[in-house]
Amino acid sequence: MFLVRRVCRTERVNAWKVANLLTKICNAYEENGRDKATIYIGGAGTPAAEITVCAEWTQETIAANRMPNVPSAVKENAPKLMELIQSYDIEFFEIATEDKIEERG
Numbered sequence: 510m511f512l513v514r515r516v517c518r519t520e521r522v523n524a525w526k527v528a529n530l531l532t533k534i535c536n537a538y539e540e541n542g543r544d545k546a547t548i549y550i551g552g553a554g555t556p557a558a559e560i561t562v563c564a565e566w567t568q569e570t571i572a573a574n575r576m577p578n579v580p581s582a583v584k585e586n587a588p589k590l591m592e593l594i595q596s597y598d599i600e601f602f603e604i605a606t607e608d609k610i611e612e613r614g
Contacts, residue, residue, distance in 0.1 A: 511571055512602040515564040523593040524553040527562040530590040535564050537582035544568060
């Protein structure tokens with residue numbers, strides 16, 4: 510199991526607009542079966558070094574997302590998102606389940 514996080518760095522004035530677009534993008538993938546994402550904002554109303562808007566979800570495996578599998582809502586909203594952000598990073602974390610800890614620990 511993996512935790513995947515998309516991190517958008519933006520300006521304070523755009524934080525909620527970015528959160529709205531990330532929600533639309535994530536909802537489109539969820540309609541295709543991906544786990545529910547949590548969208549959250551750092552720095553707009555909480556202490557932080559920069560303003561970030563993140564989408565975070567879990568998935569069983571990590572595989573390339575082929576263009577034919579990209580929902581139309583993503584193709585529509587991703588360009589709008591890119592206009593509002595300075596960077597768009599992806600982070601992958603392997604979840605340390607009890608089984609994995611026992612197996613590898």
